[in-house]
Amino acid sequence: MDTSTPSAVVEAQNPYVHWSALIKTEHVNDLIAHPCAVKRKIFMRSQPSPASSTSARLQPSRSCILYPDILRTITLQQSPPCPATRRSTVVLADAAAVLRAESFPDVPGLQWKDVAYDAARGLKLRMYRPAVAEAAAKKLPVLVYFHGGGFCLGTFAQPNINACCLRLAAELPAVVLSADYRLAPEHRLPAAIDDGAAVLSWLRGQAASLPAGAGAEQWLTESADFGRVFVSGESAGANVAHHLAVRFGSDVAGCILLTAFFGGDERTAAESQPPAGVFLTIEMSDQFWRLSLPAGANRDHPAANPFGPDSPNLEPVTMPPVLVVAAGRDLLRDRVLGYAERLKAMGKDVELADFVGEEHGFFVLQPWGEAAAELIGVMRQFVHSSTMSGDTAPHVVEDYRGIIQILSDGTIVRSDPAVLGSPESFPDVPGVQWEDVVYATEHGGKLRVYRPAASAAAEKLPVIVYFHSGGFCLGTFEQPNFHSGCLRLASELPAVVLAADYRLAPEHRLPAAIDDGAAALSWLRGQAMLGAGAHPFLAESADFTKVFVAGESSGANIAHHIAVRHGSGQLALDPLCISGHVLVTPFFGGVERTATEAEPPAGGWFTLEASDKMWRLSLPAEATRDHPAANPFGSDSPNLEPVAFPPVLVVSARRDILHDRVLHYAVSLKEMGKPVELEVFEEAQHAFFSREPWGEAANELIRAVKHFVHRNSGGAEPN
Structure with missing residues (x-):
């Protein structure tokens, strides 16, 4: 049988022969397991008409009742x-393109x-x-x-x-x-x-x-x-x-x-x-x-x-x-x-x-x-x-914009993650290299490492560990808007940036995401201890004495909890030196409403209903918004007075329903004597950096982060 061209023709003598009957053992590798590329060729049988298949009454044969x-x-x-007739079938490499002699x-x-x-x-x-x-x-x-x-x-x-x-x-x-x-x-x-x-x-x-x-x-x-x-x-x-x-x-x-x-x-x-x-x-x-x-x-x-x-x-x-x-x-x-x-x-x-x-x-x-x-x-x-x-039939008991649904039988249904992607493409950032790395083999947790290409031969750069937003329920570093923001940070600070994914709720409720954030830092610690044996981007470009933990929205919440775990001695990170934290519009909660929650700013995309729903989806079952994972100052939350915080840059957006919570967080830390800086973006909304990574507010944020990193890295203040 000649299969050298896609239009090779196979003639089947018996119209009852199924395509599989034409696949002899010696031909299977030709049809499927080609050493260079997998190819498919389907041999379809010719089909008798219904009349020919039912014209004779069939007599029952002896049955075997086991x-x-x-x-x-x-x-x-x-x-x-049927009497033997010659039927020809066109054999194509595309399995879907099968031409039948009879329909x-x-x-x-x-x-x-x-x-x-x-x-x-x-x-x-x-x-x-x-x-x-x-x-x-x-x-x-x-x-x-x-x-x-x-x-x-x-x-x-x-x-x-x-x-x-x-x-x-x-x-x-x-x-x-x-x-x-x-x-x-x-x-x-x-x-x-x-x-x-x-x-x-x-x-x-x-x-x-x-x-x-x-x-x-x-x-x-x-x-x-x-x-x-x-x-x-x-x-x-x-x-x-x-x-x-x-x-x-x-x-x-x-x-x-x-x-x-x-x-x-x-x-x-x-x-x-x-x-x-x-x-x-x-x-x-x-x-x-x-x-x-x-x-x-x-x-x-x-x-x-x-x-x-x-x-x-x-x-x-x-x-x-x-x-x-x-x-x-x-x-x-x-x-x-x-x-x-x-x-x-x-x-x-x-x-x-x-x-x-x-x-x-x-x-x-x-x-x-x-x-x-x-x-x-x-x-x-x-x-x-x-x-x-x-x-x-099961019915929906919790739904977030049709993207995540919890059914009455406990089933969790997610839509295609592609619907969460940005509808637009973003400008390329030349001169930045990136690579994906597994940091938690037990559940496949990954992070994406970025570095300026020119940094390999130059001086070592500070390291930014960045956690994306998404209410603990959505997102991945692969989303074009998150990826674009990290490209900008790596290029413009400049820095080695590690954008870490974490397990999402409601499949993995809090504190899973916080634990994964800590695991990402522990992985980085292990890399620092390897010296020249670390990942090449890190071995060649990273200054492990200048590590900053950053995030937006739920990612900023994770950055806060890492600061608390490390500052209270629960998370050992030596020889890493955590030089600071950057919290961009952090996603905090509480049972008692703040003024901006009670009277949300007009036209904001992030609503109180969405915020509450994200907490219901992500907090442990039956927990309230005063749970320690949500409220840093809740009744069961750890006392932050004795915690040794490094410098913290807190970024708030005036048109964010969480603006008052973020201000309260910054003021409370300041009153405890913690080194806190506050930046308020007057016209911005919640999670503005990931929503518009090339917008004017994003430009201003990168400038603020650049100044913060350089001030707390012992370097000269950038222009």
């Missing part, structure tokens, strides 16, 4: 082959569209529903469907997969979400399973938008019963559905596994003596596992074998009802039957349908075949036997 208490046996013979019948009265469920990764699903006139009569169950392909091939856009989902939406009827997922070997397991979980989290977010419907997909708002959500899939997709049933348990109404793709090191009888003339061979199955499992893993890996030595114990897991569909001529038949038997022995609610005349993946092989019609009937009965009600 588990009479859970087994429903569907007895169908394999469809007789499938249309299904009238259905709507479908593609929707992104994970925009950051470019992952989409195809949403199907009966036309609005029918859907409006009553809400429909939701069927989340994952395609097969050995975790290495496939997309919802393939005509046969699209045809399956059209039939399911029309004949169950249901709202069907056919989801793509990242493919191996580029993205090895558990990437596909994690993407499946992301689909359900996205769907939960849609459900949480009710009853108002703000931000929800209109089709779901109009047609979906979120209390009857089923996860399903064929082959590899059924494997994904199994793992979602384990993860989400009774949060879904049921799970449907069609000829599931499971594995194991020990061969079953059907694998040792596979059925003849089927497309899925043991060689192909093994190769798919080698391509999709983590490097070095065997087929007993938990992603492959639900009952492997390292797989989770399913006994205590609350699973939804499960419909297991087996095929008599599938080499994985024994694994599928064994799966159903093991779950039943554990007391799980399991139903088994055995299509004894069919082979692996028969639904997608012939979505308009007789077996497919019988299968849809089985699925319809399973779905409509569910007694769950839409009233049980």
Whole structure:
């Protein structure tokens, strides 16, 4: 077979041959694991018309009832082959660009569209529903469907997969979400399973938008019963559905596994003596596992074998009802039957349908075949036997601008982080180098190190450790506005700048962010102790005796707590010398309202409602705004009198609802004899530096910080 050009043509003699039947073991590496670049070539079968696949009445074959208490046996013979005809398929490197010799019948009265469920990764699903006139009569169950392909091939856009989902939406009827997922070997397991979980989290977010419907997909708002959500899939997709049933348990109404793709090191009888003339061979199955499992893993890996030595114990897991569909001529038949038997022995609610005349993946092989019609009937009965009600769907109990939602069942739903990014690009800052570094391996905490390129050969520079804003709930140093501000600080002070991320609430409530801030300083201390062995930017450019801790809003709150921990002896940082702290519009709170909170300045973007919501999302459960993490002078907060503070620059904005709190903080420290400087920006709002890092107020702030750093570094006052 010539695959040297994207337009290589493969001629299939049998119109019933599935694309996988054309992939021989010796060709898999050519198709997927190219040594220089991963390439995909999908071989699509030609499809007989519905008339040809159902013209002859099929006689039932002898069934084998293995588990009479859970087994429903569907007895169908394999469809007789049509006379050999020559069909040609164009083979393209792009898996989505497959030209079929014959299309499938249309299904009238259905709507479908593609929707992104994970925009950051470019992952989409195809949403199907009966036309609005029918859907409006009553809400429909939701069927989340994952395609097969050995975790290495496939997309919802393939005509046969699209045809399956059209039939399911029309004949169950249901709202069907056919989801793509990242493919191996580029993205090895558990990437596909994690993407499946992301689909359900996205769907939960849609459900949480009710009853108002703000931000929800209109089709779901109009047609979906979120209390009857089923996860399903064929082959590899059924494997994904199994793992979602384990993860989400009774949060879904049921799970449907069609000829599931499971594995194991020990061969079953059907694998040792596979059925003849089927497309899925043991060689192909093994190769798919080698391509999709983590490097070095065997087929007993938990992603492959639900009952492997390292797989989770399913006994205590609350699973939804499960419909297991087996095929008599599938080499994985024994694994599928064994799966159903093991779950039943554990007391799980399991139903088994055995299509004894069919082979692996028969639904997608012939979505308009007789077996497919019988299968849809089985699925319809399973779905409509569910007694769950839409009233049980989780609802929103806390919401911040649609970006973060806490549901009534405790689930936390976040939107795509891209929506938080700045809508505009910022000017480049030439001559600044930057690099990302992990400072906390236990949870993957990172920071971005910036330095002026010319500094490597010049004198050592002060170090600014900077924490971003976001109410402890939002943000990352990667956001263009934060990144731009740090580029300016590195270039214009000049300084080595470390912009540190921290764990966000509500997933990680305070004091997690403060602990991470302290961990970033401890990491820097470790670098100082390494001397020439430190990160090159630090070894060459950083003056560890001139370290400043800075932040904006919640980041300034972190900077305050680091000052307290260090100044009270709780945080050892020698040989670092903390020369000062810079707090820009710090995010503090308190139960008693200040004057600017009671009568907020007009036109401010940061409202009292938003401030209160951020505290509810970030403070420990049931804590008030007088918690020590929020209020430096609360009843349970540490006494700051004995704390040894280095010089502190406090920056306030006149048009900030927190202006009075910030003034009170600065005045209180000053009255305690602490070295405090206060800068008030008359026309600025809360977090003005990150909101407009190239604005006039930002220019003035950088000048003020530059003077503060130089005054407290023993250097000459800058011009």
